[in-house]
Each structure stands twice: as C-alpha cells, then as structure tokens.
Amino acid sequence: MSAEGNTRHSEKMAQIKAARDRMMQDKTGEKGLVIVHTGKGKGKSSSGFGMILRCIAHDMPCAVVQFIKGAWDTGERRLLTGHFGDLCQFHAMGEGFTWETQDRDRDIAAARAGWDKAQELIRDPRIRMVLLDEINIALRYGYLQVGEVLDFLQREKPPMTHVVLTGRNADPALIEAADLVTEMEAVKHPFRAGIKAQPGVEF
Template identity: 70%
Template structure:
C-alpha cells in the first residue's frame, strides 16, 4: 500500500476515534471532586507515582503534603528534594521509624503510625491543602497499627470535598478499595532483586 494511502487510512481512523471520544465526553458530568486514590500491588512504582502527583501540584501552585509511614529511617531522594527545595509548597512529615522487620517493636510501630495518622488528619483537614500523600499507610493498615474503619470513616465523612488523598503501599484493605475513587494495582513482571540479587539503588528505589 502506498504511503499516502496509509496516511489517509490513519486519518480516517483517528477522526472516528475523536468523534467517539467527543460523544463520550459530552455525556460525562464533568464535575470536579477531591479523589481518594489508592496505589497498591506488589510491583514497583506506588510511591514514585504519588510523588509524581506532588510535583504536578507544586508546578500548578497547589499546596500539598506528605506523611511518610514505615520508611522513616531511609534518606529518600524525594524527602531530601522536597524539604530542601519546596518546603513552603509541600509539608513533609516522617512518622515511621523504619521497616517493621527492622524495628521489631510492635508498640513503637503502633505509636509511630498513630502519630503519623494524627498529622495526616490535620493536614487533610487544612483548607489550604490540595493533595495529601499518605506514603506506605497501607502497610500500617495491613499490620493493624491503625484501625481500617477509623481511616475509612474519616476519609468518607471528614475529608474536605475538594482535597485529594493518595494512599500507597502493598495489600490495600478491601474496605479502603471499596470507598476509593481511583485504585491502581502495580503488577510485578520482573524485578532486579529477585532476578539478579541487585539491591535497592539511589535514584531508582529511594
């Protein structure tokens, strides 16, 4: 088939797709609301995606915040970057003392998670906040460091209408998935640690 014929066929196809999309968008309510967003699954990218949303908010002049559960002892690139360059635009709170297998102290883990949740509630209820990331809170919920029903009830009844909240971490509980507006499950296909024994590296994992 000649190149001009391929181009003409492509244009016709794209015109049909655009017409179908225009019809679909015309039928939508197009209403805005603050979303409850969950990033879960065994694959890499849950926190990375959430911090990408933080960058978007900063670029749009939208105040935002992060409460980081579990990863407390890690010197993460996102924490260093945001605190050093965007402390006014993004409030960054660390509540965890490290991964659960490092702390090995359930009472301390529960206390740290509770302190982080109190910070998170205050941040979410702040009328100036546009988006709040609760990084790795799903891990705290998985181990019952926080009551899932308390978190769900707060998000349903007390979150301001236009505030977005992103909750990350593996094994999101069904109760959270049920009330979320957007849920993405990261699927692991290959991982350098499992395939080659390569440990977490700066700039990739943290």
C-alpha cells in the same frame, strides 16, 4: 507510507477523536479523590510522588506523611524539603519496616502519630493533596484501623482535597471506598537477580 495509507490513517484517527469527544461530553464534574496505589509491583510510592510534583507545578499546596520509610534519606524527601518546602509539607513519621524495629508498641505509636498528623493536614482546606505513603502497611499490621481511616475520610475530608494511600495489600474496604485504584503488578525486578536498591530508582 503511501498517500492511500495516510488517508486511511487520518480517517481512523478522526473516528477515534469523534468517539473520544462524545465520551468526554458529560465528564464535567470535579471532586477531591481518594486514590489507592497497591499491589506487589514497584512504583506505588513513586506514582504518589509524581502526583505531588504535579500539584507543585500547579501551585497547589500539598503534603506528605510517610508511615514506614521515615528513617530513610530519600531523593523525594531531599527534593521536596530542599526546593518546594513552601508548597509541600513533608512529615517522615515512620521508623523503618516492622522487621527493623521489632517492637510492636513502638510501631503502633509511630503509626498513630503519623495518622494524627495526616488528619490535621487533610482537615486543612488549603492543602489540595495529602500523600499517605505506605499507610497500607500500617493498616495491614493492625497499627491503625481501616474503619477509623475510612470514617474520617468520609466525614471530614474537605470536598476538593485529594488523598493518596500507598502500600501493598490494601484493605478490600479501602479499595471499595476509593475513587481511583491502581494495582501495580510485579513482572520482573532486579532484586531477584541480586541487585540491591539504588539511589534514583528505589529511593
């Protein structure tokens, strides 16, 4: 790049930095967030586990409750229980997807047990983040009631505790109540080309 081009680039970056600094001046608040990862695209749970690893890196106690994938031997479960059990509690409460069990009463009981454990963990002010992995699936099928979940988060979640809720088809009321919502968009997926779920990518 020419000297003139470098000068223009520096001036443009200085303008962007000044605008960014002005925008950040009044962003000083902190609070425990309700975070929703939803949508048809891949990456909802992966993003939640990325946040859990950030907490661990900051020595922040955290916890995971899995509502659906509990029967799976996943990489994230191996990593967290095998190396970071002192900072992250891991509770696999599900028994697989509903089409696997084909037993609604059993699915409801598993979801209820997961939610009971989730409430216990969220109430503990020492735990800074709780990931409720695939809870949106349990809500979608009516295994749990969204009103109960929202009421608990509003009334009993400690002020500085983050709660992450993942899964497709997040309830509109949950989306409205959340502080941060990300919808994963499906653009392309190898499953459509006959590629099965693989270690290190899906689990």
